[in-house]
Amino acid sequence: MRNTEDGRTLNTRVYDTLRGHIIGGMLLPGQRLKVANLAAEHQVSPNVVREALNRLAGERLVEVQPQFGFAVRELSADDLNDLVDMRVMIESEALRRSIARGDVAWQSEVLAAHHRLSRAPLTVPGAPDALNPDWRSRHDEFNFAMLKACGSRRLFQMVRQLAEAAELYHRALLPQTGKQRPLEAEHAELLAAILDGDAKRAIAVLTAHLEATRDVMLPLLLAPPAPAPRQTAPKRRQAVVQRTAKAAPKTQKAAPKKPLSLRGRAIKRVS
């Protein structure tokens, strides 16, 4: 055991970074997660990786197929619709409860979180098309801050889990959409409604926000279904959809020795 460095066990460390990579978009939906590669990357024994992946599988962030391995959870239009539907439902309830229960301290936190969000630049100076990751963090913080006072541990956990699932979509699909809607105005209106204690209006704004974001992403999922879907794919493997690779995977290193025969055929979608 060499968990001495930062207190965490190796297992937990791998779990944390893997999770971060998935949510952070370094590992894209559909991408296979080969135990041996990851073990080499993290300088760790295969079992450790395996445990971490199983934990993530339990959280539905990665998919397992018994004799095939692990892969980052796939995206689909249907799933996105379902996801947003649930977010609307769950977050509406959480917001309603938060507004009903929240005290002044909570309001202040929401206000502060909103302020930080409003001051974060939407894009980084260098790349005008790429979304500023810092902005996204502030956005999440604002979202969580306003729902945190809901008073139910499980409800808030659902909020977080759904937000994580949504993050996968955002990372994969939103960076490419150039300019966004008048986000700042939406956030400001949401904040105003919260401070007014106007749950109904707050929920309406939140719902519109979520659905509008969905409507931006939805066409991108339907658009490029790969020209010729070549049904030569192996039998039971339909859960992990085959895709034409546009760019070589970066995080998941290629095979160690040979020029690479890419059995682990590329699955990424960069589009």
Add this chain to the structure above:
Amino acid sequence: MRNTEDGRTLNTRVYDTLRGHIIGGMLLPGQRLKVANLAAEHQVSPNVVREALNRLAGERLVEVQPQFGFAVRELSADDLNDLVDMRVMIESEALRRSIARGDVAWQSEVLAAHHRLSRAPLTVPGAPDALNPDWRSRHDEFNFAMLKACGSRRLFQMVRQLAEAAELYHRALLPQTGKQRPLEAEHAELLAAILDGDAKRAIAVLTAHLEATRDVMLPLLLAPPAPAPRQTAPKRRQAVVQRTAKAAPKTQKAAPKKPLSLRGRAIKRVS
């Protein structure tokens, strides 16, 4: 690998049975799950058990503490309140949607499930106090049947996950409550409301049902908080509460060789 017997991998098999044991009440909340013991029981290498436990940890059915191990998720009055609160919310929504979307085929299924439930004896002939496990299965089936038509994969998954969490409480706390409320009447009324398409009434009945069950269990969680809580417990281990054992654990076998020094002090609660 010797997954040849029934197709499943060893990992999955251990996962399945462990899960079944937890939900089925053979492994009680708070009970420690020692890798070595389980590995011996299942005739399997420790890593396999470890993977299965990590998967269950991801689903929040077992708790992990980094250098301490795994344990079946604990119960508490607060958690029960929260759980029922969420069940009311989630199942109400699922029921509303099911009634709105369900067709005649669905209605028939609900009707059939109700019939099977109504014909299952509440207790087994031999033991008049113990709840008939078959009845419980029928009950779950009726519950799932009526919510299945909700049309949202995630919503239904939440329903199931919450139902599983509730099952832990039921197994641990309900067997001892002798006679129950007029359950059959409640189920019949629920069925009638569903067949009428009367969502409002159905939800009211369902809600009352869930909350009444909670009210039976709640006092049992508050009652026996262990006479002298001896704060000699080790430092960081507070997540797994120490309890006085009333009966020797059956599923989790004792230490292999020595007369047993029970470092893994008993945690079960039978009460």
Add this chain to the structure above:
DNA sequence: AATTCAATAATAATCCATTTTTTTAAACAA
């Protein structure tokens, strides 16, 4: 004698290196 503390032993969690089994790819023949 009772209590506290350090040293030691025992137990169990964590991890590794390797082997076995399954699946996929490649080569070859029909």
Add this chain to the structure above:
DNA sequence: TTGTTTAAAAAAATGGATTATTATTGAATT
């Protein structure tokens, strides 16, 4: 093309080594 056979890759599992934690013992202190 289509089907077999062989080779490579990767998943799954093993068994045991390593390290952290808890229990125990015995001396030192109150």
